[in-house]
Amino acid sequence: MGKKFQLDDVIEAQQFDRDTLSAIFEVARDMEKIEKNSSGSRILRGYLMATLFYEPSTRTRLSFESAMKRLGGEVLTTEDAQEFSSAAKGETLEDTIRTVEGYTDIIVMRHFESGAAQRAATTADIPIINAGDGPGQHPTQAFLDVYTIEREIGKLDGIRVGLVGDLANGRTVRSLAYLLAKYKDVKVYFVSPDVVKMKDDIKDYLTSKGVEWEESSDLMEVASRCDVVYQTRIQRERFGENIDLYEEARGKYIVSPAVLEVMQKHAVIMHPLPRLDEITVDVDRDPRAAYFRQAKNGLYIRMALLKLLLIGW
Amino acid sequence: MGKKFQLDDVIEAQQFDRDTLSAIFEVARDMEKIEKNSSGSRILRGYLMATLFYEPSTRTRLSFESAMKRLGGEVLTTEDAQEFSSAAKGETLEDTIRTVEGYTDIIVMRHFESGAAQRAATTADIPIINAGDGPGQHPTQAFLDVYTIEREIGKLDGIRVGLVGDLANGRTVRSLAYLLAKYKDVKVYFVSPDVVKMKDDIKDYLTSKGVEWEESSDLMEVASRCDVVYQTRIQRERFGENIDLYEEARGKYIVSPAVLEVMQKHAVIMHPLPRLDEITVDVDRDPRAAYFRQAKNGLYIRMALLKLLLIGW
């Protein structure tokens, strides 16, 4: 490794530089080997992780809890953290954190308010991992996305990534764009219905970092050029009563076997899940359908982060 | 054992033949000894089980989780699996299973739709245990019932079983009837209010398998002849607004000390629990009241199945 560093909290994707990401990915690869060993790791034996979830996200919670248990650690589960500060009680987040940190060695927190994870980290003496704070960040998702690209394509410098679907609201694609800007000669294509186009702040950021990008309405053309087609779900809840607009948007760019036909042999399709029908199920059988491997990579990334935060390198 | 076989999934009671049941029961008896050993078994150390419950069933969930932990394994709990496929998201069961199987070594699933467990098993590479799928099956309940009869009476061939209560809607008694048909010289008595009589499909099945059966409205007579009086709850929710019909049905066949008086010394009373007042509480003290031992046997059966599915004989 050479360079050693201390990881204190995981709050937002941008806090990590390229070397740190590379080091985390190296640990994640070790974790793949450990998880395959069915006799069970004892690396985090005696450590306790609390999942403090203020809104439900069973997928993310299970991924973290599996990661901790695969390393021999133990878990305290709170799916209903809202109960701490329920109307009748009104406890502040800071007081809740001070109480919970007395029971555990690390807190994985999901909250509906942007900035909540940072407030928790400022308060706590133990490590905090942000497992999503509202419209804010979900850094471990961004890490697993980049880790998956490297695992599937074999490189990060020089890759071409097509971001498809809801680019306006998805925090996933926004965080991914931030992280891709840390690598060289990256080219990003934005393919989205007009109502959910990528916002200017990300475009400006990419430009400032020297990342080439272009918008396109031709998914087939983009798919034929890219290493990664990153599809996302059009979120109905963003359209309110404009069901017509939603239906038009969601049907516009579907990844189907026709898209597979124009894609290169080495290229892959990714998706943060859950999906509806923006990737048709007959795509699943193709080896280039990487989205379930991507979900599994979330386990390795979270194992790596838990190890690094609790016992270091 | 002699014959070795591979257990892949546990989906429905009928999938198991008499030899397999006998082998499972042999392992279950070993599990009784292991559970008594307070220092804790490490047989399933390093293994992870997920309970994926689409509707609540605390009793069944705790029984499985206790079984896994008594064997040294670990558990990921999801009581709110519905959240995976909530309205806003609409993920298919298949996609959920593909994601969850990345986090765990075995899935125990409870669902409200008949056939859901089979769909999960078809999708997953890891073992699936059906912990009840709506009006469909609840095979581990059926196993523990038969295991209890053998433990309490000492045999299965030649037994006489009185099935009492709601025979139309209870999947428990239906599954039990299917399993009893695998044994020789069995005689089954059906004792139920007219509105919830045993349906013809089960009667025809028993006849086709050479199992003698008769309907009776005389609980005392049946109780005096049987080895097992299997009482069930009349389910109010089946009667809708016909409260009068419900009240009449539920009061008709009550197991009370008077029933105990006519029962043979070696005979037992069973019940899948929960009970209301279809067995009066003054029956509990009698050694022939086997229903709490029956619930405990569920632990041993589930320990046996987890061991067999995860590491084999």
Place this chain on the structure above:
Amino acid sequence: MGKKFQLDDVIEAQQFDRDTLSAIFEVARDMEKIEKNSSGSRILRGYLMATLFYEPSTRTRLSFESAMKRLGGEVLTTEDAQEFSSAAKGETLEDTIRTVEGYTDIIVMRHFESGAAQRAATTADIPIINAGDGPGQHPTQAFLDVYTIEREIGKLDGIRVGLVGDLANGRTVRSLAYLLAKYKDVKVYFVSPDVVKMKDDIKDYLTSKGVEWEESSDLMEVASRCDVVYQTRIQRERFGENIDLYEEARGKYIVSPAVLEVMQKHAVIMHPLPRLDEITVDVDRDPRAAYFRQAKNGLYIRMALLKLLLIGW
């Protein structure tokens, strides 16, 4: 220790005499050392605890679950125990207990009905810990309060304690008063808005035990004399529609830096948490603010009780 005794259940604070409390506190001090040891204790390895919660209390549940896991034991969690006896089913508490005791070695129970814990203990062959039964008892909270006083002040005989806030409804201060009566030369001050004054039963009890007490409306005067200022939350839900009365009551006795100024150097502020604004946040930084240490002491007390109930001294 000298005297050995058998602890069977923990139902109410009054069941413990001074020697037993002292012995529990001695074990709790050992637990502080064990918790600091990050490699993890194996003292309760192979033991299983069920948290059977009929109403949510995430704080209390996490404290018990952390205690069990810090000692190497395992946990079955039920936050929704009400589901056992839901309308459709109507199972008695006794039947639920008989079922759950087949799955676990000890039950930690939270219920909304006074006396529920005693009913569970009468039914169960395994130990029951009362984690709060409605308006009744919450004995482990009372133990941790007394343990905290001893840890912070260095003695229990001769202490002066100011109980502040809602003294009519808070079961915490009532239980604490019962326990303080077991020590010598104790003096208790009651400081509360008129609508939530301490009830006569406690005053009479203290008098009968020779404990000096007085009521005061001067928080500053009391604070200057006491070893412990024990603040409590005015519970809005007790006031129904009388919002005006509530607002008046809650603003009356606030612990602020002004109170700190008159307090003695060795004295401490305690609070059972959660707090709203009855202690201002600028008090937190003062070393005499003991309420988060108090919450942490709950962990040690619960570790001690679990050890004593499961494996003895």
